[in-house]
Amino acid sequence: MSQIRLACAAMATRFELVLEGDDPSRLRAAGEEALAGVRRLEAKLSFFRPTSEIGRINAFAAERPVRVDGEVFDLLLRAERYHRETAGAFDVTVGSLMRYWRSASAAGTVPDAALIEEARLRVGMELVELDVAGRSVRFARPGVLIDLGAIGKGYAVEQAMLLLRELGVGCALLHGGTSTVQALGRPVQGGVWRVALEYPGVGANGGEEHLLSIVELRDVALSVSKVTGRVFTAGGVTYGHVVDPRLGWPVQGALLAAVVSPSATEADALSTALLTLGPAGHAAVTARRPAAPMLVLGGEAPHGPYRLVTRGLPVRRSALLEAVEELPPGA
Amino acid sequence: MAKHSSGEAGDSGRSLARRDFLKRGSLAGILGMVGGQQVMGLELRPPSRPTYSRLDGSERIACGVIGFGEWGREISATLGRIETARIAAICDTFPVMLQRASRSVPDAATQAEYRRVLDDPEIQVVFVATPTHLHRGIVIAALEAGKHVYCEMPLAHTIEDAQAIARAAKSANRQIFQVGLSYRSNPQHREVFQFIRSGALGRATAARAQWHGKQSWRRASATSERERELNWRLDSNISLGLIGEIGVHQLDTADWIYQGLPRAVTGAGQLIYWKDGRRVPDTIQAIFEYPSDVRLTYNATLTNSFDGEYDMFYGTDGTIMMRDSKAWLFKEVDAPVLGWEVYARKDRFYRESGIALVADATQLEAQGIDPTVDDPNVETPLFYALEEFLDNALRGPFPPSAGYKAGYDATVVAIRANEAVTGNRRLTFDQSVFDAVT
Numbered sequence: 160m161s162q163i164r165l166a167c168a169a170m171a172t173r174f175e176l177v178l179e180g181d182d183p184s185r186l187r188a189a190g191e192e193a194l195a196g197v198r199r200l201e202a203k204l205s206f207f208r209p210t211s212e213i214g215r216i217n218a219f220a221a222e223r224p225v226r227v228d229g230e231v232f233d234l235l236l237r238a239e240r241y242h243r244e245t246a247g248a249f250d251v252t253v254g255s256l257m258r259y260w261r262s263a264s265a266a267g268t269v270p271d272a273a274l275i276e277e278a279r280l281r282v283g284m285e286l287v288e289l290d291v292a293g294r295s296v297r298f299a300r301p302g303v304l305i306d307l308g309a310i311g312k313g314y315a316v317e318q319a320m321l322l323l324r325e326l327g328v329g330c331a332l333l334h335g336g337t338s339t340v341q342a343l344g345r346p347v348q349g350g351v352w353r354v355a356l357e358y359p360g361v362g363a364n365g366g367e368e369h370l371l372s373i374v375e376l377r378d379v380a381l382s383v384s385k386v387t388g389r390v391f392t393a394g395g396v397t398y399g400h401v402v403d404p405r406l407g408w409p410v411q412g413a414l415l416a417a418v419v420s421p422s423a424t425e426a427d428a429l430s431t432a433l434l435t436l437g438p439a440g441h442a443a444v445t446a447r448r449p450a451a452p453m454l455v456l457g458g459e460a461p462h463g464p465y466r467l468v469t470r471g472l473p474v475r476r477s478a479l480l481e482a483v484e485e486l487p488p489g490a
Numbered sequence: 491m492a493k494h495s496s497g498e499a500g501d502s503g504r505s506l507a508r509r510d511f512l513k514r515g516s517l518a519g520i521l522g523m524v525g526g527q528q529v530m531g532l533e534l535r536p537p538s539r540p541t542y543s544r545l546d547g548s549e550r551i552a553c554g555v556i557g558f559g560e561w562g563r564e565i566s567a568t569l570g571r572i573e574t575a576r577i578a579a580i581c582d583t584f585p586v587m588l589q590r591a592s593r594s595v596p597d598a599a600t601q602a603e604y605r606r607v608l609d610d611p612e613i614q615v616v617f618v619a620t621p622t623h624l625h626r627g628i629v630i631a632a633l634e635a636g637k638h639v640y641c642e643m644p645l646a647h648t649i650e651d652a653q654a655i656a657r658a659a660k661s662a663n664r665q666i667f668q669v670g671l672s673y674r675s676n677p678q679h680r681e682v683f684q685f686i687r688s689g690a691l692g693r694a695t696a697a698r699a700q701w702h703g704k705q706s707w708r709r710a711s712a713t714s715e716r717e718r719e720l721n722w723r724l725d726s727n728i729s730l731g732l733i734g735e736i737g738v739h740q741l742d743t744a745d746w747i748y749q750g751l752p753r754a755v756t757g758a759g760q761l762i763y764w765k766d767g768r769r770v771p772d773t774i775q776a777i778f779e780y781p782s783d784v785r786l787t788y789n790a791t792l793t794n795s796f797d798g799e800y801d802m803f804y805g806t807d808g809t810i811m812m813r814d815s816k817a818w819l820f821k822e823v824d825a826p827v828l829g830w831e832v833y834a835r836k837d838r839f840y841r842e843s844g845i846a847l848v849a850d851a852t853q854l855e856a857q858g859i860d861p862t863v864d865d866p867n868v869e870t871p872l873f874y875a876l877e878e879f880l881d882n883a884l885r886g887p888f889p890p891s892a893g894y895k896a897g898y899d900a901t902v903v904a905i906r907a908n909e910a911v912t913g914n915r916r917l918t919f920d921q922s923v924f925d926a927v928t
């Protein structure tokens with residue numbers, strides 16, 4: 160039995176891939192092709208590259224319909240569907256808001272409320288016209304910006320895993336920046352791929368007592384969205400990097416959300432939506448996906464106390480966990 | 491990830507003044523100012539720009555893509571963004587590839603046999619992106635079927651095959667034949683080409699190019715038979731190795747810029763790291779001797795990715811570096827002042843400051859885009875090449891930027907260079923081989 164580990168830098172993070180099987184050169188070859196696919200997707204989907212498909216849409220779609228390749232168009236259709244199914248909690252048009260909040264985060268100050276109100280006029284999937292026949296994208300008004308940051312890594316993981324399966328790989332684990340992970344088959348040594356989630360506010364490898372959940376994955380993906388990691392504090396309030404597209408402000412009240420799905424793209428989109436909706440509003444997502452294991456951890460501060468809603472994911476109790484609501488499967 | 495700020499260009503007085511200067515001082519203008527010499531004997535025409543005009547279905551060209559491996563998929567994705575193209579059929583001998591094809595282009599017919607694509611009278615143009623050693627049969631059949639043909643590079647793995655393709659293309663003079671030397675259609679390369687020809691580097695003294703990647707170059711497949719076919723690049727009987735399959739594009743850039751073919755090549759190749767039964771070297775070096783004593787040193791490896799791919803052209807007044815479809819000028823301190831460079835964008839490379847050479851600065855200005863930031867209009871070299879080819883098929887014939895002769899010469903250089911690399915020796919190019927195709 161051989162184990163091959165590969166990594167690549169893409170989408171402002173690190174993708175890591177573990178493959179197991181009999182023939183190391185075949186495994187490596189398959190893994191290289193899968194990771195090359197991730198980099199190819201980055202070149203298409205990047206918000207920051209003017210020459211990406213998304214860069215081109217953002218630059219020109221307010222003036223004229225922009226024809227995009229089939230893959231990007233299909234991904235935008237999926238983004239539109241997730242927007243609908245999450246009551247707007249997932250929205251790829253959050254780009255103009257993200258731009259303000261990114262500079263705000265860099266400067267450590269909250270943006271002017273008037274700017275945010277003005278940017279909100281440019282947010283909303285209804286401002287994006289997707290012409291299926293012409294495979295083109297058009298914005299209903301100037302200033303709309305599509306940012307696939309909340310779905311791109313999941314999509315890249317999903318496509319890479321599809322490819323590995325096509326290439327005859329039976330056993331692999333791939334994650335993109337530890338936010339979306341997908342498992343294929345079972346580890347050759349037996350057992351099942353296990354991925355641990357930690358309570359927020361803990362550094363990497365915080366130890367057994369900080370574990371929130373250990374999720375077993377077989378041919379499914381897990382995506383985790385957190386407000387911590389990239390945060391800044393201004394006026395005594397901590398702001399995370401996930402912006403609620405409905406309000407224009409960083410998500411408050413929820414700290415972490417996780418979703419398991421056969422599709423890494425869907426897991427990525429829904430974990431973002433679930434974090435935005437929080438423990439109080441989770442039904443918009445959970446009711447539509449009664450089979451998807453998920454959890455959402457609420458709280459005002461990264462170090463607790465916490466409230467938790469979970470369905471189908473095992474939870475390690477912590478003294479900081481004030482309330483737990485366990486949804487029955489299929490709820 | 492963002493190398494440069496991409497904020498909207500502000501309309502401040504300062505920026506207007508700078509833009510106004512750039513309008514007058516763009517490269518096109520500068521060439522006039524320094525008395526850029528006229529370039530003779532070139533198949534040059536103005537670089538085509540994306541127009542994005544709406545076309546009705548009848549104006550779209552029905553395209554066939556033959557070979558749906560990595561590069562065939564890239565061609566297909568790029569065609570998907572070109573208004574004049576409609577992919578009517580995709581051909582591959584491997585069913586999994588055809589499944590992928592129907593996922594990515596649902597409207598296209600999928601064919602396992604390329605003859606079926608050629609027999610379809612509706613299809614006007616075909617793109618041949620199969621393994622190199624399969625080009626000959628397909629290209630010649632496609633030309634006989636009356637199709638316009640875009641053939642990937644290198645043309646062939648033997649000189650005999652390359653000649654057969656080039657001669658067939660030459661005699662099919664009512665059809666467009668373009669080869670995949672896409673840099674020749676790339677506005678950025680054209681701009682640099684003009685800039686160097688204007689004498690901005692002083693006396694040309696040397697060139698250096700490299701391609702570094704860390705990858706096995708091996709491909710996996712679900713079946714072992716398919717895997718053998720897929721790994722043709724690792725089969726020394728049919729593979730031209732790193733110098734032929736990758737270097738051919740960079741070597742052609744040097745031929746193009748120096749306006750001549752090398753006279754001799756000294757090569758060396760080693761198999762250092764990927765010892766999995768292959769014989770094709772994973773690390774190579776080659777030195778090409780051009781007329782007027784200028785040499786190009788070429789390095790490629792599959793063992794290390796540092797600095798990726800670039801081309802450097804050195805002269806007594808400065809150096810030009812081309813990478814990622816961008817270019818920078820590094821001036822010698824005693825070089826003549828060009829005038830515009832104080833206003834141009836500069837990027838730091840360790841202790842050097844590179845002056846960004848921006849293609850079509852004047853056009854950008856007219857569109858209200860600040861030429862000092864990355865241009866959202868910029869497409870990949872492949873896009874420009876395919877767009878030119880389709881434009882030619884629709885409105886031509888014009889002489890293509892990279893026709894059969896350029897493709898043949900570059901293929902001969904690649905084949906001989908691979909002989910030098912695998913034989914660890916120096917060999918001279920026989921001019922009569924180049925002259926065999928005119």
